[in-house]
Amino acid sequence: MEQPVMGGDDYIISAERLEKTYPGNLKALDDFTVRVKRGEVVVVVGPSGSGKSTFLRCLNGLEEIDSGSITVDGIPLDDREEHRLEIRREVGMVFQAFNLFPHMTVLENVNLAQQLVRRRSRSEATEFSLALLDKVGVSEKARVYPDALSGGQQQRVAIARALALMPKVMLFDEATSALDPEMIGEVLDVMRSLAGEGMTMVVVTHEMGFAREVSDRVVFMEQGRIVEEAATATFFTAPARKRTRDFLRQIL
Ligand SMILES: Nc1ncnc2c1ncn2[C@@H]1O[C@H](COP(=O)(O)OP(=O)(O)OP(=O)(O)O)[C@@H](O)[C@H]1O
Ligand SMILES: [Mg+2]
Numbered sequence: 001m002e003q004p005v006m007g008g009d010d011y012i013i014s015a016e017r018l019e020k021t022y023p024g025n026l027k028a029l030d031d032f033t034v035r036v037k038r039g040e041v042v043v044v045v046g047p048s049g050s051g052k053s054t055f056l057r058c059l060n061g062l063e064e065i066d067s068g069s070i071t072v073d074g075i076p077l078d079d080r081e082e083h084r085l086e087i088r089r090e091v092g093m094v095f096q097a098f099n100l101f102p103h104m105t106v107l108e109n110v111n112l113a114q115q116l117v118r119r120r121s122r123s124e125a126t127e128f129s130l131a132l133l134d135k136v137g138v139s140e141k142a143r144v145y146p147d148a149l150s151g152g153q154q155q156r157v158a159i160a161r162a163l164a165l166m167p168k169v170m171l172f173d174e175a176t177s178a179l180d181p182e183m184i185g186e187v188l189d190v191m192r193s194l195a196g197e198g199m200t201m202v203v204v205t206h207e208m209g210f211a212r213e214v215s216d217r218v219v220f221m222e223q224g225r226i227v228e229e230a231a232t233a234t235f236f237t238a239p240a241r242k243r244t245r246d247f248l249r250q251i252l
Helices: 052-059 081-090 106-117 122-135 151-163 181-196 208-214 232-237 242-251
Strands: 011-022 026-037 041-045 067-072 091-094 169-173 200-204 217-222 225-231
Touching: 011 052, 011 200, 026 041, 026 052, 026 067, 026 200, 026 225, 041 052, 041 208, 052 067, 052 169, 052 200, 081 091, 091 151, 106 122, 106 151, 122 151, 151 181, 181 200, 181 208, 208 232, 217 232, 217 242, 225 232, 225 242
Parallel strands: 041 200, 041 217, 091 169, 169 200
Antiparallel strands: 011 026, 011 067, 217 225
């Protein structure tokens, strides 16, 4: 499919020289640059505390950067409120904790942001939500409350909820880490099919089998800096840095 070229290059995400220090002087991102092309799937790995979540949270404006610049689909994440809102709409995020509203049915959970943010009518939203719930394989649960769903089902609803805003980019922060092992596969399947449809994705995950199979590129970070960034096959079979080889030995 032909995609429009924005700003003279084909990067849908440009995160340039990000710096982020939390109170207490802890540097979470340090001269951190990542660019992502349309339709690319980039996996971010690194030890605990290396800044992976901080990076994703900065990308959609949940966290402020101290310096550097972030552009999503040609829109700069700057002080202009309309830019921030636009980026929130275009960047969907799925977290480890599903955060569904317990007092709303599955369908209402998926409808909510569409009605508020995309200004769809209730019936338009419902039609779209049911199609998405079908896509992630939980359409039969539309009328029940989240606590009647398994963890894997709740996470698939959370993915449908994010997709409901028709984002151009999806960020996944350890989306399967809180799940029982037998439910990890069903969520990875949904992520795999999204990638197959050409969704641009930035994925933090410990599922190295999934990373190897689905991602185009891997970014390995430590202490807020990039240690190594490579095409997936190269990353796993012929990493350039000793630090990467040590890390892979630990996790594989
Ligand atoms: N809200 C915060 N306030 C202060 N420090 C924070 C905050 N969030 C994260 N940090 C610190 O910033 C660093 C990077 O954290 P971050 O959560 O981005 O790491 P991570 O790579 O996602 O780790 P994990 O694999 O454990 O999820 C860590 O040292 C963390 O303690
Ligand atoms: Mg994290």
